[in-house]
Amino acid sequence: MKRLLLIAVAAVGLVAAEPAPAPDRPLPDAAQEARAKRLFADIRCVVCQHEAIADSPAGLAADMRGLVREQIAAGRTDQAIREDLVRRYGDFVLFTPPVRxxxxxxxxxxxxxxxxxxxxxxxxxxxxRVEVPALSPEEEARLADILLEGQLRRDPDAKRSDD
Structure with missing residues (x-):
């Protein structure tokens, strides 16, 4: 029974696994590809959340890279590309969100x-701080008597090393 349960869990895990993303196809123009890579470093992967889409292995990051490359090839500005990504995914997609x-x-x-x-x-x-009032002359005399007479009660649990 346990073996059947383990096989079922493994099968669900294999079915639910994300397929590998298609390999990236760089832009033919080296200047445009360099511009795309600069943008990739500024855009956060919404799946990984701590990685730029340039470094993320997630399928959505590959889709986002493809989208950025398409928009660069179409002649859109970097700001327009960022605004489109913010419209789609929210301010979280940018590593440095706008101040508003x-x-x-x-x-x-x-x-x-x-x-x-x-x-x-x-x-x-x-x-x-709360000031502690000084001892009155009577209190000082009583304290001196106690110290001189040795009327201090020792702790019954104290050891000689505690004195």
Whole structure:
């Protein structure tokens, strides 16, 4: 029974595996291909999320590379290509998303967190400490008597090395 279950799981894994992407076909013009490679480095793979489409082995990254090459061959500008990718996949597709209302938290959030933490630490450090009042003459005399008479109660669990 276990063997049958393992075979079924393996079969599902093989069926669900993504097929290998078609090999990239570089542009015939070397200048256009260099421009495409510069764009590939600035565009994030939406599957891998931490890799540029130039380095990603995912099928979607291969499709995105093909799309960029097609648009370069069609004469579109780099900015127009980026805008088209943002329209399709959102700001996340760019490694450096634009600064606008929707991305302010992304750009300036870490600075606000550091600023708030700094203000909190400053307030904590500058907060007035509670002054402990000095001992009255009677309290000082009583403390001196206790110390002189040895009336301090020793800890019954203490060892000689703890003294």
């Amino acid at each position: 209302a929707g991305t302010w938290l992304l750009w300036f959030g870490p600075f606000f967190v550091v600023l708030i933490a700094g203000v909190g630490l400053l307030v904590f450090a500058l907060r007035r």
